[in-house]
Amino acid sequence: MTAILQHAERPIVPAASTSATVATPPRPGGIALVLGTGPEIIKLAPIIRELGDMARVVRTGRRFPQGISEVFFAEHGLTDPRSRLDLGADARAGRIALALERLDQLFAADRPDVVLVRGATDTALAGALAAHSNGIPLVHVEAGLRCHDLDLPEEHNRVLVDRVSDVLCASTQGNVGNLRAEGLDGRDIRLTGDTTVEAVHHRLMPERARLNLLRKWGLETDGYVLATLDRSENVDDEEALFAIMSHLAEVADAGYPVVLPAPPRTRAAAIRAGVLTARMGVRVVNPLWHSEFLALARHAALLVSDSGAVQEEATVLKRPILVVRRSTERPEVLREFGALVGPRDDIAGVALSWLADGEDRRAGLADLPCPFGDGHSSERIADAVRHLALVAAR
Known part of the structure; x- marks a missing residue:
């Protein structure tokens, strides 16, 4: 096995540790959308655009170096938010507590009409609890996802956020069923689909640009594997990470180059685990812009990932995916597009x-409908938010 440690065109810029500060908040009222991670920005961008001037974006997390934040938001058609909660805590409990404290202060001083959070991140939990403590109506996007593995902190987060939400925007009928099974059928549950469909369509390069990118990377259509690893059970467990990387190297040795965009945390863990050596035939590269990642994903022979967002993107791009996890909160992916591998x-x-049967497998996926909606999710979610704001104003 031969190893290649490569860098993408844009360097990884380490996040700076800063004390918690709150930037000048925008005007009172409106819809506060709380986000912090890259996937939250990507998935909430269609809703933010749909809400227009009603949207107030509140970003939590560490401060991006100057210029990087603006570029990332601009890639998704957004302006960098004026409300920022720059959190320097490293421990999960500290991050949640600090985010909750700062959001509580912000909402008390500058009360929005409605708060919207997405998914099962610590950011979503802090935003939901801050809204609840201030008596502000709450909308949860991606409500009802369940992997039924209570060893995972995000499973606790999503259950708690659903419990305190006023409007539950579910991506699939299965998510709706989960909410009803938990006794939440008295809430305003709406089947909206998922904004991933819109995000992919918005950011996917035209075919000619995608093929130019592949040539630049020295890759051939349907001739390589694209992988991502970020979850703690894979990245923070050295034995698990070594096993995964060894298997990816076997795939590379069999003639399918493996490209692995790695954030700083994953790269550092790989170095600690000793997997970035001269015997690992995996191209570990710096993180890609979303449009670049989608371009590579669209023409990959196979995706290998532990990301929920990548699972959904695979169903939009019609690519097969191996989900490197014990369980998934998106079982819809496993019905046609993917399989779980620990x-x-x-x-x-x-x-x-x-x-080996990739051509037939990909052909079988080409005409399958995406299980996460028809590309109009942001319209439905924005309608639900506007309705809740009107009710709250009475």
Whole structure:
């Protein structure tokens, strides 16, 4: 096995540690959309555009270096938010507590009409609890997702956020069923679909640009594997990470180059685990802009990932995916598009089997409907938000 440690065109810029500060808040009222992670920005961007002047974006997390934040938001058609909660805490409990404190202060001083959060991140939990403590109506996007693994902190987060939400925007009928099974059928549950569909359509490069990008990377259509690893059960467990990377190297040795965009945390863990050595044939690269990642994903023979967002994107791009996890909150992906493989399972064996019949497998996916909606989710969610704001104003 030969290893290649490469850098993408844009360098990784380490996040700076700063004390918590609150920027000058925007005008009173409106819809406060609380976000912090890259996936939250990507998924909420269609809703923010749909809400227009009603939207008030509140960003939590560490401060981006000057210029990087503006570029990232601009990529998704947004302006960098004026409300920022720059959190320097490293421990999860500290981050949640600090975000909750700062959001509580912000909402008390500058009360929005409605708060909207997405998913199961610590940011979503802090935003939901801050809204609840201030008596502000709350909308939860991606409500009802369940992996039924209570060892995962995000499973606790999503259950808690659903419990304190006034409007529950569910992506699929299965999500609606989960909410009803938990006794939440008396709430305003709406089947909206997921904004991933819109985000992919908005950011996917034209075919000619995608093929130019592949040539630049030295890749051939349907001739490589694109992988991502970020979840703690894979990245923070050295044995699991070594096993996964070894299997990916086997796939690369079999003639399918493996490209692995790695954020700083994943790269650091790989170095600690000793997997970035001269015997690992995986191209570990710096994180890509979303449009670049989608371009590579669209023409990959196979995706290998532990990301929920990538699972959804695979169904829009019609690519097969191996989900490197014990469980998934998106079982819809497994019905046609993917399969679960644990970090210590025979990932290489499954991947090479799927690659062997890859042409037929990809052809079978081409005409399947995306299980996460029709590309109009942001319109439905924005309508629900506006209705809740009108009710709250009475």
